[in-house]
Amino acid sequence: MTNPLIDARDRFGETHPERRIDLNGRDWGMIDTGAAPEGTPTALLISGTLGRADIFWQQIAALSGRARVISVTYAETGGISEWVTDMLTLLDRSGVRSAVVLGSSLGGYLVQAIAAAAPDRVAHLIPANTLSDTTGLDQRPPYSFDLDATPIDTLRDGFGNGLRAWAQTHPDQADLVDLLLKEAGGRIPAPELRNRLVALKFAPPLPPCPLPPERISTIEADDDPLVTPPMREGVRSALKPAHAWRFSSGGHFPYVVRPEAYTAILEQALGLTERTAPGEHVL
Numbered sequence: 001m002t003n004p005l006i007d008a009r010d011r012f013g014e015t016h017p018e019r020r021i022d023l024n025g026r027d028w029g030m031i032d033t034g035a036a037p038e039g040t041p042t043a044l045l046i047s048g049t050l051g052r053a054d055i056f057w058q059q060i061a062a063l064s065g066r067a068r069v070i071s072v073t074y075a076e077t078g079g080i081s082e083w084v085t086d087m088l089t090l091l092d093r094s095g096v097r098s099a100v101v102l103g104s105s106l107g108g109y110l111v112q113a114i115a116a117a118a119p120d121r122v123a124h125l126i127p128a129n130t131l132s133d134t135t136g137l138d139q140r141p142p143y144s145f146d147l148d149a150t151p152i153d154t155l156r157d158g159f160g161n162g163l164r165a166w167a168q169t170h171p172d173q174a175d176l177v178d179l180l181l182k183e184a185g186g187r188i189p190a191p192e193l194r195n196r197l198v199a200l201k202f203a204p205p206l207p208p209c210p211l212p213p214e215r216i217s218t219i220e221a222d223d224d225p226l227v228t229p230p231m232r233e234g235v236r237s238a239l240k241p242a243h244a245w246r247f248s249s250g251g252h253f254p255y256v257v258r259p260e261a262y263t264a265i266l267e268q269a270l271g272l273t274e275r276t277a278p279g280e281h282v283l
Contacts, residue, residue, distance in 0.1 A: 005175045005256065006182070012057040018073060021093075023086040029053050029073030033060065035095065036068040041123070041270040042096045044087065045071040048105025048129070048252070049196045050159065050183045058259035059266060067270050070094060076191035079199040084113050091121055100269045102126035104219075104255065105226070106200050109134075112209060112239075119210045124269040125239075128219035129252050131231045132238040134203050143201045152190040155197070159184035166225060166251065176256055209239050214278070217243040217269060219262075221250040242278040243268075250283075258283065 018029045031053040036042070043063065045056045053071040054060075060069045070090070078086065087110075091099060101122050103111035108130025115122045137143050142150070142158050160181055167177040184193070209216070218241045220232045236244055245265050247254045255262040261283045267273045 003175050003178050005179050009054055009057050009179070012061060013054055016054070016057070016060065018053050021090070023075070023089050024082070026075035026078050026082065026086055028075045028086065028090070030090070031060065031069075031071045032094065033064050033067075033069045040066075040068055041272070042068040042070065042094075042099040043266060043270060044091070044096075044099045044101045045069065046087075046101075046103035046107030046110055047071075047073075048103075048107055049193070049200075050180050050188070051104070052183070052188065055183075056255060059255060059263050062259070062263045063266065063270070063272075066272055068096070070096075070099075074192055074196055074199075076189065076195050078195075080110055080113050080203045083110055083199070084117050087114055088118055088121060097121070098123040100124040100126065100266065102128060102266065102269075103130065104128040105130050105252065106196055108235075109200060109203060109206070112206050113204075115209055115211055116207045122211060123215070125209070125211055125216045126219060126265070126269060127235060127239070129221060129224055129227050129254070130235060131227060132206055132235045133231075134200065134205075138201055142197055147194060147198050147201060152194060155194065156184050156186075162225070170223075170251065173251065173257055176251075176253060179256070180253070206238070213240050213242040216241040217245060217265065219245045219247070219254070219265065221247040221252070221254050223249055224252050226252050243276065244280045245283060246280060247283050 016031050021028050021030050047055045052073040056071050063069050098121050101111045108127035112127050115125045163177045216239050250258045268275045
């Protein structure tokens with residue numbers, strides 16, 4: 001049986017192959033729609049633990065021709081602090097002075113760290129389906145495990161069990177679950193997957209965000225099984241965003257299951273469409 005999400009992503013990959021790039025001695029993957037005319041905005045997209053650069057294929061395709069989009073796949077070495085430096089190096093090498101920076105889950109934590117370290121490089125900050133404080137995270141599986149010693153199959157099985165449980169309660173998202181099972185099951189190499197977990201477990205605390213509220217939007221979902229309501233409130237409390245986008249449904253991956261609405265948020269942040277009045281917006 002075919003999976004339309006996987007088929008669409010793979011067709012996208014044929015025309016937008018991921019290439020490897022060395023950033024400060026770390027091997028990253030990258031999809032870059034390429035240099036654009038002067039004045040064209042740029043978006044930097046950073047996935048969560050279960051994603052590669054092409055997980056944002058629907059947003060990249062929709063924005064192509066109107067914005068430059070750079071999406072990355074994590075290196076298998078380094079952590080949050082090193083990755084902040086790597087992303088700034090990537091912007092430098094790409095000739096990008098500032099970008100709309102969106103990160104989901106693990107990426108959402110990383111983009112907050114980028115904004116704290118170099119606020120002038122972030123035209124607009126969008127942390128999505130994420131957290132702003134890792135206190136207590138080490139008490140929750142899989143972060144409670146010894147991530148260096150736990151067999152990779154055990155870690156992969158943990159993701160698989162959670163995804164299959166989600167499919168039971170959300171049968172309409174079976175195609176998404178199938179896609180993510182393949183990511184967790186081997187499409188993301190073992191060293192990369194393990195290091196993503198380590199990076200968040202041992203992430204340094206985030207300093208206060210220096211950006212003004214009008215340059216911050218947050219994204220969350222009411223039915224996110226991984227980011228609890230207190231975590232969501234913590235992000236909004238820490239950042240005080242001018243725009244708080246809340247999906248009534250979309251789980252942990254609204255960019256995959258609600259792509260049009262998700263892309264519309266990016267379009268506003270990029271200045272491609274008129275911005276909605278500040279406040280909370282339910283989608």
